[in-house]
Amino acid sequence: MASSSGQGRASGSQRTPHLANDTEGENPPSNSDTVTTEEQGEGEHSASNQLDPNTLWFDNNKVTRSITECFKEHYVEPCRNWTETSQSTKDHWFNLFKRKYSWRSELDSQVRQGFQRKAAKRLKDMHHWVTSKRKGVRPIWMPEEIHQQLMQKTKEDEFKKKSEQAKKNKRGGSLEGVVEPGHCQGSISTAEYARRMAAKNGGVLPKAADIYLETHSKERQPGQGKQLIGSKSKQIMDNYNKKLDDYREKGVNKDPNEVYFETVGGRKKGLIPGLGTSGDLLYKKSSTRTSSSSSVYTPSMLSQLSTTVEQYQNN
Template sequence: MALHKQVSFMTDTVRAEFINKRKHPDFVKRFNQARDNRLFGQTLEKFDPGHRQGSVSTSQVVKKLGEYMEKLEEYKNKGIEINPDKVYLEVLGGKKKGKVYGLGSASQMYYKSDLTSQSTASSSTPSMISQLSSPVEELKKTAEENHNKVEESQKIASERLKYAKEFVENHEIEKATWKKEKLAMQKTFKEMASLVK
């Protein structure tokens, strides 16, 4: 943020504090280090984009990746099959400050942490499993109950459909019977009418 300009959202006191903080030796040291990192390896003939992530410059990453590719090729030429992740760790020099650059939390798959964090991790794993298994069991139970309800609803619907079909069939039979009876009655009335005349 450009502090030499007057901005509406910042009071003069806050602005003055920001300016003073930028003069502090710790800030100046970090500022200069960040600037140097961004400009590392740049010349007039060649522009280097600086950083790809974190504090490691792009040129350093390119150098490490080149070493990685050389190591992979070396193992391939010797006929040795090796996990590419292990080669990557070898090129980087292993774990530094508890981390492996570029691998993030995946580094724990290859490097065990110290005993205190191992015991914490191993003791927290069973509790995490039990915490996760309880909701899973509840979900299974709910799913089973829902399945049973669906089956029961289907059974009821099937029975109702059966009764509806029977009703329609009975209605058709009764309708046909009534029609026959009506025709018979009409015939009888005609016969009676002809007798009365």
């Protein structure tokens, strides 16, 4: 059980032959956006650039960097976010992207959806990097006129208001006091962490609590082992371990992933709290676009397959 010192407890594991994203897009593209493998463009793509949810997908840092490169190759309007970006620019970015990667025709819709979701986040991050972190210094790839227009927008009252509110939200509603870190995984996605953990265990898919511990713990002092960061992380693991112990004392054999799901209150705004993109490896997403939150536990197909394989191996 997680102690007051912040020590976590492993929750078990599953063995699985594949690590896939059991995801469904929330914003289906229009017919004009659909791109097939026959339209992939110039030349053939190497096997290492074949997109597939089971191998290379949008939670991979390589794919994310490729999307950023598409922005740099064609940044022709001062867009602060995906909503402000013209459809022609979005289409051009995707055309650049499809020259770098290929995929099976049945994945057309999923690829476009995945690209749009990841591109929207990267564009927002890039705007913050250009206008805030670089303190007004123009990146070499951005046209001077576009940079000037982008910086001018940051002086607008509406932008300042939204920026101030965003800062407060990140700090729990106030700009005062010390803010505890939310995680310690750096720029690596939680899905990538889960895959690396599985690779180290010969294909064993980690439980939700194992992923949470890995991405919310760090070694504070040499030789003392990893400890959970922040009071919120400690509280979540304390509650999880208490629930797990209560079920065991009652003789209830409940899946640890379901216990974690109960602990964090289910899916919220499309994500499982504390798991980021790795949550879709373990939990099925709702098939309806309007239901991004859910308190009903449903394991993903990958998770169900993992359980079956694990039970077979243990018999």
